[in-house]
Amino acid sequence: MKWIFEKILVFIVVVNAFAGFAQQNNLEVDLSKSVAKIQPTMYGIFFEDINFAADGGLYAEMIKNRSFEFTVNPLMGWIQPNSNRHSLNTNSGIATIIKYANSSGNHNYCRVKINNDKGYELINEGFRGMGIKKDATYNFYISALNKSGSIKNIIVQLIDKNKNVLGETKVAATSPVWKDYTAQLTAIKTEANAQIKITFEGTGEIDLDMVSLFPVDTWKGRKNGLRKDIVQLLYDLKPGFLRFPGGCIVEGRTLARRYQWKKTVGPVENREVLVNRWNTEFAHKLTPDYYQSFGLGFFEYFQLSEDLGAEPLPILSCGMACQFNSGELAPMEELDPYVQDALDLIEFANGSTDTPWGKVRNDMGHPKPFNLKYIGVGNEQWGADYIERYKVFAKAIKAKYPDMIIVSGSGPSPDGDYFQYGWEELKKLHADIIDEHYYKDPKWFLDNAARYDSYDRNGPKVFAGEYAAHPRGVKDGPQENNWQAALSEAAFMTGLERNADLVVMTSYAPLMAHIDAFQWAPDLIWFNNIDSYGTVNYQVQKMYSTNKGTDLLLITKEGKPLTGQEGLYASAVKDINKRELIIKLVNTKSSAQSVSIDLKGRKVKSKGTKTLLTSDNLVDVNSFESPNKISPVSSGFKLRGKKAILNLEPNSFTILKLSI
Structure with missing residues (x-):
């Protein structure tokens, strides 16, 4: 009898598990009824x-404080490694800030006095260094006035931390009046933390301003x-x-x-x-x-x-x-x-x-x-x-x-x-339009997907001008741009899209951050002096902005919009120019969910595409090392009769696109 009882228990567990997995969320989309026009400005x-x-x-621009205008210290960003202010008779040279007598925007310039041939250097550190790339060409600009006339050339070099020369050029700045000079350097090596070194041939005094370095490939x-x-x-x-x-x-x-x-x-x-x-x-x-x-x-x-x-x-x-x-x-x-x-x-x-x-x-x-x-x-x-x-x-x-x-x-x-x-x-x-800002934890975004459903349609339009999900208990910086935050934003954005008659503009904030000089996180894009990448939040924004459509459609479950029931969120649009139906589905549960979508009102071609964004772990992020770790994956999709039947993966954002 014991083995019969055990088999019955196993059968019950299997049946219940299968029933839980196979239970479908029956949705409906009516393609014949356009609820509202989606503004071209919807996602910005x-x-x-x-x-x-x-x-x-x-x-x-790669040179920091190029015109010597920083107010607290006009030479900030510039280094004189072998200048000794305390022994002016023996040092190799010195830089001094001079104010223009008559100036509007540009107030200062730099006067360099070269005392001898002991190798005076003026170095600019860049913005946490300068990112240069092997074989890339850079335009160097400088405005100069040669006061004494005995300085023949300005020598310009890109250097690494060990002062190895990575690129070099020369400017014959001999004019006794202000004159603009240009030259080019080509890098022989990739270096994320390069600097630029300026030295001089000859002795005397020379005035410098607007010292600038740009990549040619802009x-x-x-x-x-x-x-x-x-x-x-x-x-x-x-x-x-x-x-x-x-x-x-x-x-x-x-x-x-x-x-x-x-x-x-x-x-x-x-x-x-x-x-x-x-x-x-x-x-x-x-x-x-x-x-x-x-x-x-x-x-x-x-x-x-x-x-x-x-x-x-x-x-x-x-x-x-x-x-x-x-x-x-x-x-x-x-x-x-x-x-x-x-x-x-x-x-x-x-x-x-x-x-x-x-x-x-x-x-x-x-x-x-x-x-x-x-x-x-x-x-x-x-x-x-x-x-x-x-x-x-x-x-x-x-x-x-x-x-x-x-x-x-x-x-x-x-x-x-x-x-x-x-x-x-x-x-x-x-x-006309009122700008709303919200920086909240991911739960707030999930709970507020229906935020605009009850707004007065006779009042001003809405601009969701600054928003981002800030996950709690996460290290400050790129780790805040994790999949949990992005998934909650994807869910919230179904509510923005579903209310496109009211919400006419939306934008994530802030847009970008330098990895070595940021004040605020999370951010949509991270960059260093060489590379940049889009976070998983960026991928969510991109999936919406490149699939915004022209007309809002209703997608419902038992006559109601999906605003988090069973962890599901959804919106639907059509693009009348491309003749496409676009359905966005977000599953915020840690288990898969089956969805059956009844497509009514217009005929839809049986074959389409499904784009999936997901990750196994909510704390996963994109990074400089793995910029595409979490990125959309597209595959073919086929209707079953007039229905789209999908198995939504756990913690996933899916876009279904079909031709009308």
């Missing part, structure tokens, strides 16, 4: 100069342009918009240190260097060498938007410094210059070449307007002071440019008194 990117994202990152081959590998990662996202230049960087710690777009256009040598607001923001991550050269300025942001096929979305100061710092306010009676900056920016972007600011754009090489449609007033300000200032901006902008779409803000949090107040007041003012 948000750039902020945090984590050395501009200088030392996207902007390909994005689109532009001189003094952007880092090619990083822009390629952005381009591959096919973003609908580019929001710039921030972020808190717009506001500044004080109003004097706010981002002023007019100081970032025109000749690059005249753009005034500014200390970055992330320079001293975090006591445990001080970066006193973090400044903004503005070589990547508003013209370059507009140009990048054009390159990416993305709508430009500039964000401007509303006369309020960061409320987490000084909270300094421009008095209402002194707000006009801030408002005029916004009006002038629209003219810079869209004005004809015979307008003052349209002419500036034309002189920079872009006679054609940038076709700006969106502008942001403030970043994440809150309270009555913000509303009072927003009213002034909105009135002036709409009066002159009635079709301009204004993005306003609801503060730094997705809930609370300030958030509610901002929404209520902006709704009364018939605001």
